[in-house]
Amino acid sequence: MKHLGATGVFVAVLSLLVGLTLPMQARADSLTVYKCRTTQGQLIYQGTPCARDQQQQAMQLDDNGPAASPLPEPPSPAPHVTAAPTTPALLPRTPPSMMYRCARATDRTTYLSSNGNPQPYYAPIAMTGMLPTPLGHITPGVKPNAAMIASNYVLVQDQCEPMTPQDTCSTLRDQYDENERKLSRAFKADQPALQQREKDLLAELSHC
Template identity: 45%
Template sequence: MTSLRALIFGCLLLAGTTSAIGETVYKCTGANGAVTYQDAPCPRAHKQQSIHLVDRQPAPTPAEPPAPAPAAADVATAPRAATAPAAPLPVLYQCQRATDGKTYLSRNGDPQPYQAPFGVLGAVQTPLASVYGPGGGGGASAPELNRGKVTSGLVANNYVWVQDVCRALGPEETCEALQDEYDENEHKLKQAFKSEQAPFEKREAELQAQLRNCGG
């Protein structure tokens, strides 16, 4: 059947027909036995045979492939909305006292200046025992009463303005400081009476929330 259909198409093309191929092709056999194929009925003097052909349907357009699903790695590395911690680490400072050089922790990095006795600052090379001891000087201790006096005997009673120097702690130092404060608070909580424990319990909860951000 396939070879016959190919033969029919070949004969029509050779005949130079410009008509569209229909569903019916006519096989015409002349008196001399010559056979022709055409899409119009045969002449009366020819023997005619009708051949019904099935039109070829156009090939369906291939559907577009679905978009590939995102890889598991892409899903895992997708950025997530940043969420602020419930209790972020506080900003702590390590401060050094101007009077004796000792350090302390503070939440204020810019402490207020204060007045300190001139003799405790080390500016005068006189032993403090002799400055503050018997015969070391007298006079009033109030700064406003000693303003402008420069006698060595009043060195211990003269005051000057000083200010502690502070620096901000890094995250690791902050966590260490919070842990020390937590341990100290726990000790006070255990030593306190039942009626005195509420403030320590509140501070305990605050420190626990902050320490969760230390990753320890």
């Protein structure tokens, strides 16, 4: 058999395996390949035993070994699902404190009040166009004096109606703007009261 150099070893082995596979398959499940090293150090692969002056190593090649099973495909990554942002539950907003629009009994001018039931008071009958209230019907706790009797005073009470939350908020904003104008022009001694009023109005406006 022709000797091959080290560079031709791989080609020789492939040629040898192709030439020996078909006849060996009819006789056995493996075939023997001999690895021979010459005295010059060359390696030779052949299907017959090596010469006496060569180092020999026999290798058994399994011809009918089980076919390598293909590697399982890696599982496809699960689709990334972006969680929908949770919307915080909105707490119901409490309305601002109740306010009342009141009309004076004497001249029907209006004013705002947090009390829908103002205290009655005495006023000259000429300012009201009302019949005088008998002194015997005066509200308990209110004592008439000589000036009341002489001037013909009558007991009156302002009439008030509750405002809607929308009207209340609009009025609070107007009051806040007016307070800010006063605060910008106020003397230092007058500023604490206006600053406290500013805080109170902001607390009420937080409900609007």
